[in-house]
Amino acid sequence: MRHIDSRNVIDAVAKLCMDANRYLPEDVRQRFKDCAAQEDSPAAKEIFRQLEENCQLAADSGLPLCQDTGLAVFFVELGGEVSIDGMTLPQAINEGVRKGYQEGYLRKSSCDPLTRANVGDNTPAVIHLDIVPGETLKISMMAKGGGAENMSRVTMMAPAQGWEGVRKFVIDRVAEAGPNPCPPILVGIGMGGTFERSAILSKKALMREIGDTNPDPRLEEKEKALLEDINKLGIGPMGLGGKTTCLDVKIAMEPCHIASLPLAVNIQCHSSRHKEVIL
Ligand code: SF4
Incomplete structure (x- = not known):
């Protein structure tokens, strides 16, 4: 022991x-840079410039x-x-x-x-x-933060709604959230388990690194497709329009009751602050 x-x-x-x-993870900052390069809109590019400047100021000053x-x-x-x-x-x-x-x-x-x-x-x-x-x-x-958490939702879907129902719920949720969660956002999705378990899965999914690969190839494909669809909404950085509404989508899934399809969408703002330590 x-x-x-x-x-x-x-x-x-x-x-x-x-x-x-104080320090935004490197994968988030790198995704800011990659997305900024793809934006045509001057407003979107400027928001990314300000986000990067904010990261640097926080790291240099020790302010949050x-x-x-x-x-x-x-x-x-x-x-x-x-x-x-x-x-x-x-x-x-x-x-x-x-x-x-x-x-x-x-x-x-x-x-x-x-x-x-x-x-x-x-x-x-x-x-x-x-x-x-x-x-x-x-x-x-x-x-x-409260702004992004307030935009998150749990629902109990009918099993017959299937993936198409899940996809629609997630996209509607992001569209409804609009600029409130300080986009560009990350979207964590928890499918299965029970009511409370789906919510935990959706939040835990947000701890994964941006750009990593889901170990389940079925979910990897769905993450990519959802990311593309969400970014077609055009909400853009801080809701000012643009190609980047979402930085990444992460799905976690567990078996559920035969009569249920629990689904949770946990939205995280661009300030995706997390860190880990091993003792
Ligand atoms: S950046 Fe995130 S934590 Fe900060 S106000 Fe916006 S939603 Fe809240």
């Missing part, structure tokens, strides 16, 4: 929160990429041979969020849904935990 001191988890999580909010520094969402893989000493893993992650958002001067966005009073420390973290074989602890953090 390998022992990890909870203080190491706290420090690692605090750093993840700060780094994710966006004023909305998000709720802290975690996908955690805890090795079965690992024991966390001092605190439970959720306690340590929440402590890390408190520390990271405080020391990084990141906006605390968590509030009581009834009174709207700010919780004050951006907790509780949203933690999705998987137990896996091995002796390591992998923590992946996503800072999820």
Whole structure:
């Protein structure tokens, strides 16, 4: 059994929160450059220039990429041979969020849904935990802003609606969202499982690298086709029109009940902030 001191988890999580909010992943920045080169519209090109400038300013100054520094969402893989000493893993992650958002001067966005009073420390973290074989602890953090999350949806489709129904729901959702989620967006799709599982799948799908290949060739083909169709909507960067409404589409799928077709669409804004650490 390998022992990890909870203080190491706290420090690692605090750093993840700060780094994710300051440094946009390289695959996102590279996709900005590639898409900017394909745009004809001066407005779209200018938006991409500003996005790149914003990334550089954040990285150089240590200021967050966006004023909305998000709720802290975690996908955690805890090795079965690992024991966390001092605190439970959720306690340590929440402590890390408190520390990271405080020391990084990141906006605390968590509030009581009834009174709207700010919780004050951006907790509780949203933690999705998987137990896996091995002796390591992998923590992946996503800072999820409200603008894009508000545009996300879960639906229970009739199985007979099939892929055509799924395709239409996703495209309608993006069209309806328009400029609200700060495009160009990423679209995470969760198909199957149950009501709640589809939502988790759709968000986890957004942790994949832009431009990677879906291990399921059927989904790889559908991701590409959906990306093309979404970009034909012409919403464009920041909704000002253009060829790039969406940077990438990611689909995750699991078996579902014979009577159901759960479907979730999780929209992520251009500020796709996520980072991971392995302890
Ligand atoms: S949707 Fe994203 S880019 Fe827009 S305000 Fe929210 S976090 Fe910032």
